[in-house]
Amino acid sequence: MVGRRVAGVTVRHPRTARLNASTDEVETRLMGRRFESLARHGKFLVADLDDGQRLIAHLGMSGRFSLANPDTESPPHTHVVIVLDDGTEVRFIDPRTFGFLAVVDEDEIAGSPIARLGPDLWVSPPTAEELATRLSGRTAPIKALLLDQAIVAGLGNIYADEVLHHARIHPLTPGGEVGPGRAGALAEAMTLVLSEAIEVGGTTLDDLAYLLPDGAAGENVDRLAVYGREGEPCPRCGGVVERIVLRGRSTHYCPMCQV
DNA sequence: ACCTCCCTGGCC
């Protein structure tokens, strides 16, 4: 994809282009451009274009990109098709339309969603001190702060629960009360939980929304300590995993060893 | 710094 030029582009679903003025705007801005780089920041994909614009993409809950031969039929929910100058089709498929594609110019980058992201936790894992600083004075529950991509970018609901379990921190703990010592445990847990999950291909739930590029399921669901395990024993202490709803997100933790 | 909303497939 990098080095290729856009020879054609169709945005079929207005919601997928909702950060731009219209589907037409996305098409017009992309047409003829060359992809100069491709990167990830947190859960966002960012491609630099040859005229200083950027293509920003988010997969939301159910989005995926597929590189396909144009002779093959597009699967259902294919909302964007980008034809590259070598004939390859880049398809954006997203049943639940929580994902989006946006093309921003240089002046718009500062106001775009990626401008508000904190450091990517995989590329630039926070030190204990950095994390403690970012949490200090915050009264919101630590679980909510882990999901706030402006603090650290990259954690979603499943891994936030798993990270807190690993660090033995109760999800309702006010951020400012985590303190420097436990911030260290938290920082370590972020990298550890993610690397273990990535090692086995990530977390594919029963809905099969996330699959590896070859269509295989990731195996990390078997390793989850608390997420989706309400009523089951905590693998560390044997306590019974509880589920609460926090800010509209299901939250799982062990009341015995997370304090 | 909060809350509401958006969306569809899968399951009860």
Added chain:
DNA sequence: GGCCAGGGAGGT
């Protein structure tokens, strides 16, 4: 037939 899952934007 209704509920649930979860990401971020945008409004208050």
